[in-house]
Amino acid sequence: MFFRISLSRTGKQPLSRGFSTVTISVPTLAVRSPTTCGNSHPGSRPQTRNRSRWVVSPSGTSLTFVAGCGRIHPFRLCLIKNAWYIIGRTSDSTEVRTYRVARFKTLRMLDQPAIVPANFDLKGYFGNAWAVFRGATTYDVEIWFTTKSAKVVTETVWHPTQKAKWHSDGSVTLAFRVDGLEEIVNWIMSWAGRAKVVQPHELRQLVRDRLRQALAMYEP
Numbered sequence: 001m002f003f004r005i006s007l008s009r010t011g012k013q014p015l016s017r018g019f020s021t022v023t024i025s026v027p028t029l030a031v032r033s034p035t036t037c038g039n040s041h042p043g044s045r046p047q048t049r050n051r052s053r054w055v056v057s058p059s060g061t062s063l064t065f066v067a068g069c070g071r072i073h074p075f076r077l078c079l080i081k082n083a084w085y086i087i088g089r090t091s092d093s094t095e096v097r098t099y100r101v102a103r104f105k106t107l108r109m110l111d112q113p114a115i116v117p118a119n120f121d122l123k124g125y126f127g128n129a130w131a132v133f134r135g136a137t138t139y140d141v142e143i144w145f146t147t148k149s150a151k152v153v154t155e156t157v158w159h160p161t162q163k164a165k166w167h168s169d170g171s172v173t174l175a176f177r178v179d180g181l182e183e184i185v186n187w188i189m190s191w192a193g194r195a196k197v198v199q200p201h202e203l204r205q206l207v208r209d210r211l212r213q214a215l216a217m218y219e220p
Contacts, residue, residue: 072099073114076122081131087122088114096125098132128161128179130187135180142198144173149194158187173198181206189214 074088075096084101127134145153147170154164154172161177178184185206188195192211197204 071112073116075114075116075120077101083132085132087125096120128159128177130159130176130178130180130183133180133183135178135182138177138179139181139200139203141176141178141181141184141200141203142173143176143188143191144196144198145171145191146194147171149191153191153195185210 071091072086072088073091074086076087078085078087086099086101087096088099089096128138129135150166150170150172153174158174159176159178161175163175165173165175167173176184181203185203188197188203188207189210192214197207
């Protein structure tokens with residue numbers, strides 16, 4: 001490998017949703033990918049900014065770009081739900097994208113500075129994404145959890161907008177405001193049989209469809 005990454009915490013501030021402060025030990029990087037230059041999904045936000053500034057230059061093909069997509073100017077490096085992502089833009093575009101680091105094959109140093117806008121707002125870029133992908137539509141989500149699962153699910157803050165409403169029977173309803181539904185539906189499926197979507201209707205339908213697909217896999 002041609003680079004080193006060190007992780008640290010800033011003061012006593014607790015980590016949120018799997019994030020830590022990241023420091024890159026090299027000034028510039030270049031990247032080559034076997035099949036992708038990174039998927040272009042906006043992601044969730046770390047608590048503190050990454051102060052490193054460096055350039056990544058990928059080559060190869062991409063799920064979202066054509067071969068030879070040029071240099072990437074990284075704005076931030078983020079750890080999101082156990083995966084590393086680079087937030088930045090290519091040298092021939094002003095659009096900010098998110099690239100999954102695991103999809104890069106190799107890294108090498110470049111003696112060139114990255115161009116990082118001074119007014120780049122990481123929190124504004126991520127919005128209320130559930131994890132990595134920020135959808136175009138904002139939804140107010142309510143999910144009811146059974147009495148047996150209520151204590152476990154409330155032990156974790158799953159999203160910054162999370163609110164809990166306890167019921168007399170010991171069950172609980174969690175409320176979130178999220179941008180997009182594709183990622184939260186995956187999380188809800190992990191609570192299958194222990195949770196029910198109250199709203200919105202679109203999310204209820206997504207869960208129904210996923211459950212039908214799962215049951216169909218077990219049919220003879």
